Amino acid sequence: MSFDLGLPVNTALLLYVMYCIQRIVWPSASAPKTVPNEFKSSYTWMPKGHPPTLLFKTYTPKTLSPFNGQNGQRILLAIKGIVYDVTAGRNFYGPGGMYANFAGRDASRGMAKQSFEEDMLTPIDQPLDKLEDLTGEEIDNMRGWMDHFSNKYIVCGRLVENDAT
Incomplete structure (x- = not known):
């Protein structure tokens, strides 16, 4: 059985396998560099500011x-x-x-x-x-x-x- 790259299905399959291997070996290379807009305005658990300190x-x-x-x-x-x-x-x-x-x-x-x-x-x-x-x-x-x-x-x-x- 031979692997023929001339067939579009085999070419697509090879590209997909290579993409998956690249994501496993170099995960940060495929990660987005910026935060998507949909997350910028959503809820965050971080407080807006620290409350003023109240001393004894x-x-x-x-x-x-x-x-x-x-x-x-x-x-x-x-x-x-x-x-x-x-x-x-x-x-x-x-x-x-x-x-x-x-x-x-x-x-x-x-x-x-x-x-x-x-x-x-x-x-x-x-x-x-x-x-x-x-x-x-x-x-x-x-x-x-x-x-x-x-x-x-x-x-x-x-x-x-x-x-x-």
Whole structure:
């Protein structure tokens, strides 16, 4: 049996075999050099930019209040003197979220009492809530929230009294 290159089928078959061998031996030679247009505008897992770094620092009720999520701002809240960055939970703590009243505030009493009402918040120009009237069960509730926040969000500071100026 002989191989006749004069037949178009045999010529096509030979070219195909040579093409396949070339792709196996030199794979990068046949790879496209640029990204096709259809992939340039599609979704990517890479973030558009790194979020600004938030250093651990000391906050007062007055300095914490701007971090309420308005205008794309970070969202911080405090529980028993620990400040958490809850920006990742913007749907819950940001403007319009069901816990938005805790954004930029000390949420200790509300978390302890499982109440998300405005009257659970101490005004920012008043001394910090000492939480002395809480029951054991309410303190356990607050500790449970602290454990939840510590496992889910970044601890970024501590909350202290306003300056006495």
